[in-house]
Amino acid sequence: xxxxxxxxxxxxxxxxxxxxxxxxxxxxxxxxxxxxxxxxxxxxxxxxxxxxxxxxxxxxxxxxxxxxxxxxxxxxxxxxxxxxxxxxxxxxxxxxxxxxxxxxxxxxxxxxxxxxxxxxxxxxxxxxxxxxxxxxxxxxxxxxxxxxxxxxxxxxxxxxxxxxxxxxxxxxxxxxxxxxxxxxxxxxxxxxxxxxxxxxxxxxxxxxxxxxxxxxxxxxxxxxxxxxxxxxxxxxxxxxxxxxxxxxxxxxxxxxxxxxxxxxxxxxxxxxxxxxxxxxxxxxxxxxxxxxxxxxxxxxxxxxxxxxxxxxxxxxxxxxxxxxxxxxxxxxxxxxxxxxxxxxxxxxxxxxxxxxxxxxxxxxxxxxxxxxxxxxxxxxxxxxxxxxxxxxxxxxxxxxxxxxxxxxxxxxxxx
Ligand SMILES: Cc1ncc(COP(=O)(O)O)c(C=O)c1O
Numbered sequence: 214x215x216x217x218x219x220x221x222x223x224x225x226x227x228x229x230x231x232x233x234x235x236x237x238x239x240x241x242x243x244x245x246x247x248x249x250x251x252x253x254x255x256x257x258x259x260x261x262x263x264x265x266x267x268x269x270x271x272x273x274x275x276x277x278x279x280x281x282x283x284x285x286x287x288x289x290x291x292x293x294x295x296x297x298x299x300x301x302x303x304x305x306x307x308x309x310x311x312x313x314x315x316x317x318x319x320x321x322x323x324x325x326x327x328x329x330x331x332x333x334x335x336x337x338x339x340x341x342x343x344x345x346x347x348x349x350x351x352x353x354x355x356x357x358x359x360x361x362x363x364x365x366x367x368x369x370x371x372x373x374x375x376x377x378x379x380x381x382x383x384x385x386x387x388x389x390x391x392x393x394x395x396x397x398x399x400x401x402x403x404x405x406x407x408x409x410x411x412x413x414x415x416x417x418x419x420x421x422x423x424x425x426x427x428x429x430x431x432x433x434x435x436x437x438x439x440x441x442x443x444x445x446x447x448x449x450x451x452x453x454x455x456x457x458x459x460x461x462x463x464x465x466x467x468x469x470x471x472x473x474x475x476x477x478x479x480x481x482x483x484x485x486x487x488x489x490x491x492x493x494x495x496x497x498x499x500x501x502x503x504x505x506x507x508x509x510x511x512x513x514x515x516x517x518x519x520x521x522x523x524x525x526x527x528x529x530x531x532x533x534x535x536x537x538x539x540x541x542x543x544x545x546x547x548x549x550x551x552x553x554x555x556x557x558x559x560x561x562x563x564x565x566x567x568x569x570x571x572x573x574x575x576x577x578x579x580x581x582x583x584x585x586x587x588x589x590x591x592x593x594x595x596x597x598x599x600x601x602x603x604x605x606x607x608x609x610x611x612x613x614x615x616x617x618x619x620x621x622x623x624x625x626x627x628x
Contacts (some may be wrong), residue, residue: 216490254556254565259577259587264563268572273600275590276574280440281520282546283513284470284594292509296502308335308498309487316504323511324475328438328446332483334476335504339435339464339498340366342474344373344628345490346402346462350429351376353479358392358400360384360419362409364433367402373491376400381406386418393426400429405448405461406436409587410577411548413437416452420615424457431460437470438549439514440521469510473499520594527601528592532607538612546590550576551608552585559586562611569607 226380236244238450251260259265264343268274286338304311317335325333336342351357355376358410359367362383371378379396381389389401401423403414414431428431434447438461442451445468448457460482465473476486487493497505528547535542540551553559556577577586592605 214227218385221366222416225348229523234512236389240413246528250570255560261560261563261577265566266496266574268570271570273571273596273604274595275604276572277593278467278471278488278591280593280594281514281525281593282523283468283510283517283520286510286513287514287523289470289506291510293502293506296505297315299334305444305497305500305502307496308493311487311498316501316508317498320504320511321475322571323508325509327444327515328461328477329450330461330477331480332478334478334483334493335507335515336474336476336492337499338472339364339433339462339466339474340369341492342462343367343433344462344477344487345462345492346431346476347371347376347406348373348491349486350374350431350460351400353377356393357402358389358396358399358428359402360389360404362407362416363402364408364435371402372621384412386415386417386422386532388597389419390422390426393422393428398401398427400431402431402433404433404435406441406546406548407434407579408548411546411589413448413545416448416454420452420454420457429459430457431462432458432462433463435464435467435544438463439517440524440547445514445517445521458474465507465510468514469507471503471507471510473503473507477569524592524594527596529599530598531590531601531605532578532603535608538605538609540608548589549592550587550589552587555584556586559588562588565611566607569610571604571607 219511221469223551234294234501248306252258254262257265261508308317321335324335325331336345343364343366347367349373351371353375355374356379357376359371360383361380361584368378378394381392393399399417403416403419405416414432422431432449436445439445441448447461449461459478461477461481465471465475524547528549528579532542532549535549544550553562553563559575561576562613566573573588573590576589577584581587584628
């Protein structure tokens with residue numbers, strides 16, 4: 214019961230009514246700027262990434278990164294439940310305090326064997342993996358060569374390391390080579406499969422340049438680990454480059470449908486990393502039931518050749534269908550993006566799809582260049598051909614109704 218002797222402020226706090234202190238201009242201005250740039254320009258006054266309504270049971274959802282449709286798999290759920298039901302105490306602490314025989318280390322050995330690397334380091338997320346790795350391997354004296362479309366977490370990793378970034382043109386190994394010749398030995402960063410456009414890095418050529426000039430190579434395999442390569446071992450493995458690439462990193466929140474990240478590396482590097490990387494020292498490790506879930510997930514993924522085949526086939530079917538409609542796509546994978554261009558055009562596209570009960574993901578700056586916002590469809594192995602046929606039919610309608618233009622094609626807007 215409320216004590217009426219409390220001062221008004223305390224009473225308001227107990228009721229949850231206290232008004233928060235106001236912000237000084239250096240914060241207020243930033244919030245205003247966000248409002249002006251993201252909220253106000255939109256017809257519904259909501260950021261473009263949010264639609265006008267929520268999907269329902271009949272909606273076609275092409276937003277999830279669960280490419281092999283394994284989220285909620287009974288074996289994965291059970292593995293987590295078994296740990297939660299049997300364990301009384303959970304060590305909640307940083308990975309730096311974990312001894313050699315922990316479940317974390319057992320899973321790291323399994324995932325290293327899976328990817329073909331000597332060792333692996335499990336991290337709290339793909340973001341933590343990339344930022345932690347860059348902080349450890351680079352400093353202000355290290356030139357870092359980065360494909361222009363590489364994921365933001367690696368760009369943030371460069372900032373964390375204090376290194377200088379030398380961006381090279383997307384998927385252009387000869388531009389990379391020119392920069393390396395000019396600035397010297399350093400670190401080369403690419404994604405194996407690009408998360409906005411769905412195209413694949415020319416890994417043999419990129420790693421060839423890195424190797425010739427004695428650079429360290431880091432390949433982010435977030436969107437190819439589990440989906441590509443033998444039993445899902447990834448693209449570096451598929452290209453036979455495992456003994457030339459120093460590190461692969463990956464988010465386990467894509468094909469692994471979990472919440473974690475990994476760095477695959479040499480045994481020697483894995484030994485020292487936990488004592489050097491800030492995310493390992495200053496942020497808590499995964500919990501045991503999460504590790505158990507990931508171990509079960511790895512088993513499902515290894516046995517998932519049928520899922521991978523289905524994903525490959527439906528992805529090809531969808532890409533070919535869109536290409537036949539005149540869409541000009543960069544995609545070579547399960548990520549298929551239609552470029553709207555200006556945000557206002559992508560808004561039209563988003564609304565037209567949503568009206569027809571199709572939900573993709575809008576990508577805009579800072580995830581894309583400002584004038585190249587896009588609608589991304591993430592396919593998964595469980596999607597049916599008749600569902601894709603419906604999406605293709607809608608894309609045909611949209612093309613004619615709103616005059617869609619996209620990647621590399623000229624704008625065709627209805628008069
Ligand atoms: C290529 C790539 N790397 C890293 C990440 C970050 O992964 P996480 O969501 O596990 O932090 C993502 C996620 O969007 C990604 O697409």
